Amino acid sequence: MGNESKIRAILKEHGRLAKDVDTLDDNADLYQAGMTSHASVNVMLALEGEFDVEFPDEMLKRSSFESIAAIASVVDSLTAASA
Amino acid sequence: MNRHASSDRADLVARTATIATEVAARHANDVDRDARFPSESFAALREARLLSAAVPRGFGGQGAGMLELGNQCAALAQGCSSSGMVLAMHHIQVACIARHGSDSPYFQKYLRENLVERQELIASITSENGTFGDTRSSICAVEVDGDAMKLDKDATTVSYGAHADAQLVTCRRAADAANSDQVLVLFPKGSYTLEQTGTWDTLGMRGTCSPGARFSGHGKPEQVVPGSFADSSAETMVPYSHILWSALWTGIATDALGRAAACVRGAARRKPGSVPPNAADLARAYVDLQTMRNNWQACAMEFDAMTATDDAAARETLGSMNWALKMNQLKMACSEAAPRLCHQALQIIGILGYKNDTPFSVGRHYRDVLSAALMVSNGRIAGKSASMLLVVKEV
Numbered sequence: 001m002g003n004e005s006k007i008r009a010i011l012k013e014h015g016r017l018a019k020d021v022d023t024l025d026d027n028a029d030l031y032q033a034g035m036t037s038h039a040s041v042n043v044m045l046a047l048e049g050e051f052d053v054e055f056p057d058e059m060l061k062r063s064s065f066e067s068i069a070a071i072a073s074v075v076d077s078l079t080a081a082s083a
Numbered sequence: 084m085n086r087h088a089s090s091d092r093a094d095l096v097a098r099t100a101t102i103a104t105e106v107a108a109r110h111a112n113d114v115d116r117d118a119r120f121p122s123e124s125f126a127a128l129r130e131a132r133l134l135s136a137a138v139p140r141g142f143g144g145q146g147a148g149m150l151e152l153g154n155q156c157a158a159l160a161q162g163c164s165s166s167g168m169v170l171a172m173h174h175i176q177v178a179c180i181a182r183h184g185s186d187s188p189y190f191q192k193y194l195r196e197n198l199v200e201r202q203e204l205i206a207s208i209t210s211e212n213g214t215f216g217d218t219r220s221s222i223c224a225v226e227v228d229g230d231a232m233k234l235d236k237d238a239t240t241v242s243y244g245a246h247a248d249a250q251l252v253t254c255r256r257a258a259d260a261a262n263s264d265q266v267l268v269l270f271p272k273g274s275y276t277l278e279q280t281g282t283w284d285t286l287g288m289r290g291t292c293s294p295g296a297r298f299s300g301h302g303k304p305e306q307v308v309p310g311s312f313a314d315s316s317a318e319t320m321v322p323y324s325h326i327l328w329s330a331l332w333t334g335i336a337t338d339a340l341g342r343a344a345a346c347v348r349g350a351a352r353r354k355p356g357s358v359p360p361n362a363a364d365l366a367r368a369y370v371d372l373q374t375m376r377n378n379w380q381a382c383a384m385e386f387d388a389m390t391a392t393d394d395a396a397a398r399e400t401l402g403s404m405n406w407a408l409k410m411n412q413l414k415m416a417c418s419e420a421a422p423r424l425c426h427q428a429l430q431i432i433g434i435l436g437y438k439n440d441t442p443f444s445v446g447r448h449y450r451d452v453l454s455a456a457l458m459v460s461n462g463r464i465a466g467k468s469a470s471m472l473l474v475v476k477e478v
Contacts, residue, residue: 032256035263056476060475
């Protein structure tokens with residue numbers, strides 16, 4: 001399963017979106033889709049667990065998690081760094 | 084920073100302190116007893132053109148930074164807590180418009196004409212029936228239809244709404260938007276009705292006059308503040324609220340301890356040569372007051388330094404979890420310290436502080452600061468911090 005589909009599965013379980021994740025484009029705004037800051041913390045925790053990474057504090061801002069593509073790029077940069 | 088700018092700013096705080104003593108303090112008991120708006124304070128501030136302190140200089144305002152605004156609110160709150168709170172809330176609204184609307188011709192004109200020339204006062208409507216105190220969630224939605232815009236909102240508390248010249252209202256971006264996808268909309272007087280739905284007979288902060296109200300407004304799409312409230316909340320509303328509130332709570336505690344100190348000095352004068360027994364308690368209380376003051380001032384100076392050097396980078400930082408935690412910690416610390424200090428002042432003064440009609444009365448101060456932990460409940464804030472601490476690594 002590619003990173004995007006793993007991210008989608010995590011968003012489906014923890015994002016508490018007002019819309020079905022499957023209908024969202026990779027670049028769709030997750031906050032506009034209803035993700036609250038509280039839900040985003042659960043998404044971050046699930047991502048850290050799934051990809052075995054730790055988001056450094058400077059990445060803990062809204063823009064890092066605003067879309068599936070943004071999350072994928074953050075995850076990629078962290079997994080590349082640890083590879 | 085040139086000499087003129089810094090002397091102008093010192094003047095801003097000094098002139099407000101004069102109004103605090105000569106006007107606000109004189110009417111504070113009356114405002115409290117009758118739960119009425121401190122109209123004398125605001126007439127004096129308007130007359131002195133101090134309501135545009137937070138408007139950037141480019142629009143004709145004083146362009147005061149967070150530290151000066153905090154000192155101004157604290158100075159006013161020393162005379163009358165409700166006056167200090169209303170001024171702080173007004174600055175918060177002004178800052179949201181100045182920092183997020185200044186690229187729009189509509190808001191440029193509003194800043195220049197309404198806020199500076201006419202010294203108008205802005206209230207905000209962020210609470211809503213059904214959102215249970217979560218300001219980052221709305222039920223009502225702004226409706227834009229061509230060149231027309233309208234919004235209805237059932238609010239649980241609207242501070243000084245009936246006394247303001249405009250309302251800055253949170254709502255969903257559109258009828259089909261998620262609850263957390265919000266925008267701010269400005270409604271100047273004449274474009275809305277506000278029907279009071281509740282009462283405001285409270286323990287303290289009675290002069291803020293904040294009953295529930297049903298809002299109904301209409302206008303043009305240009306009245307919607309550009310961008311999203313998620314950003315204006317994190318980058319402006321939260322830092323301005325938590326820092327300016329902390330500042331004015333410090334002002335209230337300062338006045339309560341000032342009364343305790345006057346009481347101790349009086350006892351010392353009656354018996355020179357012996358230190359009054361409550362003097363040591365006063366010394367301890369001032370330790371906490373200094374901590375409280377340094378806490379908000381450090382945050383204010385950090386905010387000012389950040390926004391002065393590189394505002395784009397500052398906005399990134401203000402949107403980070405680390406900054407959000409810092410603001411939550413400041414709010415919790417100061418809202419809990421203020422009632423503690425008023426309690427200590429009461430213990431030091433004794434029965435003369437407990438009575439409502441002595442120069443040493445601190446009952447009003449004590450009741451006023453009990454609102455601090457409730458306006459944005461500390462329980463909710465602690466919950467949000469606890470959640471962020473699950474992912475933040477270095478605090």
